[in-house]
Amino acid sequence: MSQQTQEIKLFGKWSFQGVEVQDPGLKKYVSLSPVYVPHSMGRHEHHRFHKAGVNIAERLINNLMRPGKHAGKKARATNMVKNAFEIINLQTGRNPIEVLIKAVENSAPCEDTTRISYGGVAYHMAVDLAPQRRVDIALRLLSEGARKSTFGNPRPIEECIAEELILAANNDVKSHALSKRNEIERIAMSSR
Numbered sequence: 001m002s003q004q005t006q007e008i009k010l011f012g013k014w015s016f017q018g019v020e021v022q023d024p025g026l027k028k029y030v031s032l033s034p035v036y037v038p039h040s041m042g043r044h045e046h047h048r049f050h051k052a053g054v055n056i057a058e059r060l061i062n063n064l065m066r067p068g069k070h071a072g073k074k075a076r077a078t079n080m081v082k083n084a085f086e087i088i089n090l091q092t093g094r095n096p097i098e099v100l101i102k103a104v105e106n107s108a109p110c111e112d113t114t115r116i117s118y119g120g121v122a123y124h125m126a127v128d129l130a131p132q133r134r135v136d137i138a139l140r141l142l143s144e145g146a147r148k149s150t151f152g153n154p155r156p157i158e159e160c161i162a163e164e165l166i167l168a169a170n171n172d173v174k175s176h177a178l179s180k181r182n183e184i185e186r187i188a189m190s191s192r
Contacts, residue, residue: 008034010057010097011082014089019098023105025131030056030104032097038081039074052132056100057081059135063143064161080158087162096165103168107177108138111188126188137184138177142168145176 009015016034021027029052038058044050051059064070064077085096092099113124129137145168146161153160167175173182 014097029131029135059139063139083158084161099165099169103165104138106171107141107168107181108134109181109184112184113188113191124191126192141177141180
């Protein structure tokens, strides 16, 4: 009797095989560990830098649970991302995990500004961002863009998440995350 090993797929549909992070700086901080359901029960929470080991789809889900309508509703956020991944696959024909990775890479800013004060005078100075923070900001901007596009709009949030991810993955300036990234980097460049 031979046992067959079955491949682990996200939501039982999307394979992690062949999906890679192209940005060398983000490689260690974007986890593509195969999971069926992206829910780690917060095991990473009490350890510094352990969120880098949490699957990227779960980190997107966690970012969608911001204060407001969806705060603390992990099952609802998981279903939203699952449906958004279905829409992405139908519209692009690509693996949604691959689209998510590309969107994160494209919307992660490389530099930002920090406030420095000398003798009561404060000014902004450009600084390079750590890779972990780049991923955090990218995920926050993507989820923020999806949530903002649902206000005053009859479309469901799943379609807005899918649209934001597709636009960011295609480097389209209509994406909220990409426009915010460009704004952050432009401000940093002017304060060098």
